[in-house]
Amino acid sequence: MQKINKRKLMSGNEAIAEAGIIAGCKFYAGYPITPQNELIAYMAQNMKKRGGIFIQAESEIAAVNMVLGAAAAGVRAMTSSSSPGISLKQEGISYLAGCELPALIVNVMRAGPGLGDISSSQSDYFQATRGGGHGDYFTPVLAPWSVEEAVNLVMLGFDIADYYRNPVMILADAIIGQMMEPVGSFNKRQFRKKIEPKDWALTGAKGRPPNSIKSLFLQEGVLEQHNKKLKKKWDKIRKNEQRFFIFDTEDADYLVVAYGSQARISLEAVNILRKQGIKAGLFRPISLWPFPIKGLKKIAENVKKVLVVEQSLGQMVEDVRLCLPEKQIYFLGRAGGGVPSSGEIVKYINRKLL
Amino acid sequence: MSKQILVSGFGGQGILSLGRILAKSAIVEDKNVTWFPSYGAEVRGGTSHCFVKISKEPIASPFVEYPDIGIILNQPSLDRYRKQFKKGCFLILNSDFISNDSVNKGVKKISLPLNRMALECGSLKVTNIIALGVLISFSPEIIKEDSAIQVLNEIYRNKEILKQNLDALGKAKSLGIKN
Numbered sequence: 374m375q376k377i378n379k380r381k382l383m384s385g386n387e388a389i390a391e392a393g394i395i396a397g398c399k400f401y402a403g404y405p406i407t408p409q410n411e412l413i414a415y416m417a418q419n420m421k422k423r424g425g426i427f428i429q430a431e432s433e434i435a436a437v438n439m440v441l442g443a444a445a446a447g448v449r450a451m452t453s454s455s456s457p458g459i460s461l462k463q464e465g466i467s468y469l470a471g472c473e474l475p476a477l478i479v480n481v482m483r484a485g486p487g488l489g490d491i492s493s494s495q496s497d498y499f500q501a502t503r504g505g506g507h508g509d510y511f512t513p514v515l516a517p518w519s520v521e522e523a524v525n526l527v528m529l530g531f532d533i534a535d536y537y538r539n540p541v542m543i544l545a546d547a548i549i550g551q552m553m554e555p556v557g558s559f560n561k562r563q564f565r566k567k568i569e570p571k572d573w574a575l576t577g578a579k580g581r582p583p584n585s586i587k588s589l590f591l592q593e594g595v596l597e598q599h600n601k602k603l604k605k606k607w608d609k610i611r612k613n614e615q616r617f618f619i620f621d622t623e624d625a626d627y628l629v630v631a632y633g634s635q636a637r638i639s640l641e642a643v644n645i646l647r648k649q650g651i652k653a654g655l656f657r658p659i660s661l662w663p664f665p666i667k668g669l670k671k672i673a674e675n676v677k678k679v680l681v682v683e684q685s686l687g688q689m690v691e692d693v694r695l696c697l698p699e700k701q702i703y704f705l706g707r708a709g710g711g712v713p714s715s716g717e718i719v720k721y722i723n724r725k726l727l
Numbered sequence: 728m729s730k731q732i733l734v735s736g737f738g739g740q741g742i743l744s745l746g747r748i749l750a751k752s753a754i755v756e757d758k759n760v761t762w763f764p765s766y767g768a769e770v771r772g773g774t775s776h777c778f779v780k781i782s783k784e785p786i787a788s789p790f791v792e793y794p795d796i797g798i799i800l801n802q803p804s805l806d807r808y809r810k811q812f813k814k815g816c817f818l819i820l821n822s823d824f825i826s827n828d829s830v831n832k833g834v835k836k837i838s839l840p841l842n843r844m845a846l847e848c849g850s851l852k853v854t855n856i857i858a859l860g861v862l863i864s865f866s867p868e869i870i871k872e873d874s875a876i877q878v879l880n881e882i883y884r885n886k887e888i889l890k891q892n893l894d895a896l897g898k899a900k901s902l903g904i905k906n
Contacts, residue, residue, distance in 0.1 A: 382751050382762070408766060491766070552789045553747065553762040555754050634789075641787035715788055 380555035385520045385545060386411035388556050389479055392527035393451050394423050395559045398477070400443035400450040402428040402436040406458045407491040408547040409481035413453065433458040437465030437478070444474040445586045447574025449531055453479035455547070456497050457488055459505075466540050467506030470603070471588025475534035477527065478512070479543040481550035484710045492710030493547035495633060498688035501544045502662040509600055511607050513614055514542045514661040516632045520554040525563060526659070532564035533614060535571075537606055544661060546684060548634035548712070616659035617668040621647060625654030627726055628676040630669070630693050631683065632658050635713065639682050642718035653722065664692045673697050678726045680705060682713050729782035730869050731791040733808060734855075736800030736821070738775045741855030745798065746777035748859060748882070752874040753781045761789035774803055781869060796866065798858045800824060800841065819861050821854070837861065837904070844898050853895035860899040865906045872896070 383391070390412045393401070401420055403413040413429070420427035426443075430436035436452045443450035454462060459480045469476050480501065484494035501514045513533050517523035523545060530541040573584055590596035618636075621643055622628065631639040636657040646653035656672050658665050673679060679697060681690040683706040690704045705721045707713050732749065736742045743764050753760035764777045778791040796817050799805045801824040812818060814833030822828070823842035830836055839861060845854040856879075863872050875896055883889040899905070 380754050382747065382754055382760075547766075548763065548789065551764060551766050553750060555760060638788040638790065644787060712790070714790065714792060716792060 380557050382553050383520055383556045384411050384551060384553045385517070385523050385549040386481065386551070387415045388520045388524050389453070389527050389543065389545070389550075390415035390419070392524040392559060393477065393531075394419060394425065396528045396531045397449045398451050398531070399425045399448040400440065401425065401452065402430045402439040402443075402450075403452050403454065404430050404433045404436050404458060406455045408483055408493075408550050409453050409455045409479070412479065412481070412550070433461035434465065437462040438468075440476050440478075441465055441469055441472070441474060444469065444476045445472070445575050447571040447576055449475075449477075449535070451477035451479065451531075453481065455481045455483045455491075456485050456494070457483075459497065459500070463500075463506035465506075466512065466542075467504070467508050467510065468588050469540040470504070470506075470510035470512065471508060472586050473538040473603075474540070474586065475531075475538055476540045477530050477534060477543065478540055479527075479545065482544065482546045484708065490710055491547065493551075493634065493684060493712060494708065494710060495546055495635060495684040496686070496688065496708060497544065498661065498683070498685060501542050502664070502692070510603060511610070511662055512540045512542045513537070513610055513663070514544050515616075515659060516544045516661050517549055517659075518618075518633055518636045518657060520549070520552065521556050522659075523549060524556060524559055529563045532562070532566075532568060533610075535568045536564070536566055537610055538573075539606065539610075544633070546633045546635075552634075611663040614660055615663050615665040615667055617665035618655075618657040618659055619668075619672055620655040620657075622654035622656065622672050622676075624652055625675075626652040626677045627722055628654050628656055628673055628679045629718065629722075630656045630658070630679060630681045630689070632661060632689065633684075635682055635684055638713065638715050639718055641715035642722075645715060645719050646722060649719075649723075651722065651727070658689070661689070664696065666696050669693070669696050673700060676700070678703060680718070680722060680726060682706065682718055684708070684712055729780055729784065729786065730796065731794050732779040732781070732796045732798070732869075733776060733791055733794040733811075734779065734798045735774065735776035735804035735808060736824075737803070738773050740775070740800045741852065742775040742800070743777050745855035745859055746779045748856075748875065748878050749779045749781070749870060751878040751881070752870040755874040755877050756870060758783055759786050761786050763789040774801075774807070776804065796862065796869070798862065800854065800858065802826065805830075817865065819858050819865075821858070837865070839899075839904070844902075845895060848894040848898060849891045853891050856892050856895035857898050860896045861904060863896070864899040864904055872900075
């Protein structure tokens with residue numbers, strides 16, 4: 374593994390790409406779209422040099438299906454795009470889940486619906502956390518709040534994908550993709566479970582019985598059995614892969630819940646509120662699916678009120694309401710590229726929650 | 728103590744580069760830094776800006792609402808951000824492209840012909856580095872000259888271009904422009 378000791382200034386997009394390569398990604402296919410172009414550009418420059426394959430596909434749909442092929446052949450594969458492109462990839466993601474194939478899909482979210490615009494947004498939460506494509510499935514979703522964490526989550530995402538044989542999504546937003554920060558180490562591994570060799574992969578059945586990878590099960594009852602098997606996997610992931618971060622929550626009366634770049638802005642708001650003598654804290658889901666229910670229930674036990682802040686008109690807030698039915702939940706959100714500022718959050722809490 | 732810097736001008740003036748050089752210099756000094764650009768629709772001739780936050784502490788939001796420092800290289804940029812420059816803010820203004828440099832009360836400013844100073848160093852392309860030199864002369868606590876020199880040496884391998892940039896960086900000091 375390559376070691377970079379010195380802290381290096383990188384954008385989220387570049388760091389995600391570099392982390393993918395270091396995590397052992399051998400196949401990347403993508404199609405350009407702002408605000409994730411630095412990611413595909415980095416892959417174009419580096420994959421071949423570092424022993425991998427880069428393809429700029431003719432479309433997002435082609436790219437995700439190429440990734441499916443590479444994953445079936447047993448290599449670590451990834452694709453990336455931004456919101457409209459991710460919508461196009463949903464068919465492939467559903468097939469990946471149906472075929473139980475590991476792959477990493479990166480969504481650097483922009484504002485929608487439709488073609489929307491290129492500014493930052495978090496309005497793909499529903500799509501990301503509820504499967505996104507057709508059929509009964511989920512993809513684990515990881516949301517970084519810094520360039521450094523994006524690196525860690527790419528590594529973790531590949532590990533989760535391989536361990537459970539399931540596609541994993543990195544849900545970043547345009548702010549995380551575009552901003553630059555120092556990145557220290559690229560070697561942080563968080564996943565401690567043993568990943569088995571991919572003896573299911575299609576590698577040319579020399580000296581062994583042929584493997585079969587498919588998502589079509591026409592015989593009566595067989596698909597239902599397959600669905601039940603997948604369900605066991607979702608239950609296991611729900612149990613084992615909830616992740617979150619807390620700040621100043623021990624004595625908090627008011628809990629702000631936010632993820633991704635909006636959590637960074639909310640942290641600034643919490644710091645300002647603390648200086649005003651208001652006991653605010655931050656809860657940040659890192660895994661959006663599975664939603665960190667256990668953590669949030671515990672942390673929110675003694676808080677008076679909860680404020681969810683999103684770059685959307687209210688998506689994660691529904692999970693927070695499901696998780697905390699007895700609490701008073703407030704929501705502050707902006708869409709269409711609007712980003713709730715720390716000042717707006719402070720003002721909202723002072724006016725509506727106090 | 729966190730320093731919040733806004734760099735703004737038009738595309739082609741080296742706005743994003745200046746921000747990145749600031750950010751890299753902060754890394755040389757082992758500080759935390761965030762750099763956030765305007766991206767996408769801005770093209771050469773259009774407005775371009777970036778936010779840079781430098782701090783010894785971890786940095787929360789990468790956004791800058793009320794900058795401590797503004798490096799403003801053209802008139803539309805000053806017009807756009809004028810209200811956000813509050814008392815205590817320090818502005819470096821390019822008088823070659825800014826005729827109306829009125830600002831809020833209590834804002835400290837220095838207006839210099841940055842274009843002309845850059846041409847004296849051999850190229851209009853180093854306008855941004857002239858501004859960086861002015862910033863270092865006034866506020867060495869943000870980044871040190873040595874750090875910027877190290878970063879410029881890393882970026883520019885071409886000796887002639889490097890010399891132009893180093894001359895530009897030292898221009899303010901050589902003219903005795905300081906706090």
